[in-house]
Amino acid sequence: MSAPAWIAPTALAALAVWVWLLLFRGLFWRTDQRLPPGAAPPAAPGDWPDVAVVVPARDEAGILPDSLPSLLAQEYPGRAGITFVDDNSTDGTGDLARALAERYGGLPLRVVTPGEPPPGWTGKLWALRHGIEQVRAPASGDGPEFLLLTDADIAHAPDSLRTLVAAARTGGYDLVSQMARLRVVTGWERLIVPAFVYFFCQLYPFRRVNRARGRTAAAAGGCVLLRSSAADRAGVPEAIRGALIDDVALAGAVRRSGGRIWLGLADRVMSVRPCPGLPELWRMVSRSAYAQLRRDPLILLGAVAGLVLVYLVPPGAVVAGALTGDRVALLAGGAAWAVMTATFLPMLRYYGQPAVFAPALPFIALLYLLMTVESALRHHRGRGAAWKGRTYRGAGAPAAERGADG
Incomplete structure (x- = not known):
């Protein structure tokens, strides 16, 4: 034969x-693009910039106790606060966020609700838009220098915010993003998840993303520190309102507007969302x-x-x-x-x-x-x-459908 x-x-x-x-x-294929844990230039508390943390969340009551306390406990020398955007949840997500803030203390937290997204917007980007609008300064004041955009299923080490800000300031970056460590507990997670990150790195090699004049742009949406002035220059999130892969679109918009971006793997930022079986x-x-x-x-x-x-x-x-x-x-x-x-x-x-x-x-x-x-x-x-009861049939055209899979 x-x-x-x-x-x-x-x-x-x-x-x-x-x-x-x-x-x-x-x-x-290398995994050495990482921020050093706890690294920070010596500075007095008053020298650290203000940061607004924006957390979009929809029906996340089951996971918040494993993630939100880590944000509240951030050891940040400057001023920081959390704006928690309850995206029309039906499971008491907003109330639970308030209860956790009362129980754990730490960074101040407020809960806001954006209403349903209009046509042309994805739910997450509409929630982020509302959260960012809430923290923008009035014409006579100074707004936060940085925005930390982080998902409701992401847990942060106590020095996470300090490390991100230090990296952005010392490196002159407009966007610093870490790909959170995804959960690998069950057999399917252990088999599928590392390959998921491997394929992402093959599509968007981190070294190319991190070049000062590179054309490759990507970010990991679970953990993005964004300079407020860069967001204004890039016109985000309005400029990417219909993007389903919003993190890559965000990085692309910042790069096209002349901003510098950095992307790496995280050691102390973790996703706590379980995907135990192959269907999930x-x-x-x-x-x-x-x-x-x-x-x-x-x-x-x-x-x-x-x-x-x-x-x-x-x-x-x-x-x-x-x-x-x-x-x-x-x-x-x-x-x-x-x-x-x-x-x-x-x-x-x-x-x-x-x-x-x-x-x-x-x-x-x-x-x-x-x-x-x-x-x-x-x-x-x-x-x-389909995601969290909304189905996007076209670019950013949401149709609210409770009970849809995903």
Whole structure:
């Protein structure tokens, strides 16, 4: 039995792509873009800028006790306060936030409610707009120098805000963002989550994001410190009001307006949201995967072809080469699979997961491919992206639907 003539050339093409990714994709596979914990320049309390923390939240009562106390307990030398935006929750989220603030003390907290988003706005960005408007200074006063935009499921170490502000000031950044450590407790979380971050880093290599004159722009929406003047220059959030992938859109708007941005992995900022099983993880990825591809069928086809070539061809070539004796297919496929495995190891170490998961990356990539295809099918069936009872059928066109999945 002989292998089809196309297998060996395809395996060689996959190997060439992996060599290029390894050497010329901004060292995406490394995990050393991080802020030093607790680092701060010596300064008197009065020298620290004012910061307004804005937390959009919708139906988060089940998770707030694990996250909000960490924000209240921030050890920040300057003035800071929390504006908690209760986005029309039905589970008592706003009342619980007030109760937690009374119980734990710490940073002052107030709860505001924005009303339902108008057409053209996503719910989160409408909530952020309302929160930012609440903390803007009147014409005669001075507003906060920085905004910390953080999600309701994010827990912060006590020095998180101080470290972010120190990094922004010493580095001259207009936006500093940390990708929170996602939860890895269950078997599916341990398998899927590190690959999710790995794929994000491959799309947006952090080193390229952090170049002063780079064109790559990205942020991690769970933890974004934004200079208020940069937000004004970029016209955000109004300029990105319909973006489903709001963090990347925010970073792009800041960069286009001339701002400097920084993105890295977090050590002491963590997501406490559980996604224990495959269905929850599937929804997390598929709700916005097609939006990442600009909802373009041609880009979708290209993405599927690329995933097949880069992730599925190498193990397929190894199997075909072993069965048919095609040494070129076997060696090229094996080498590509080895490079793929090696680049995944640093992310697995970052998440404290065993190295035996690394060779399974082709299987995980297949799952992500299926999630992306399902995301496209949902869009073309008119179901769009669903999250917390709202369905977005087009760019920022919300339709409130209690009971919708997601």
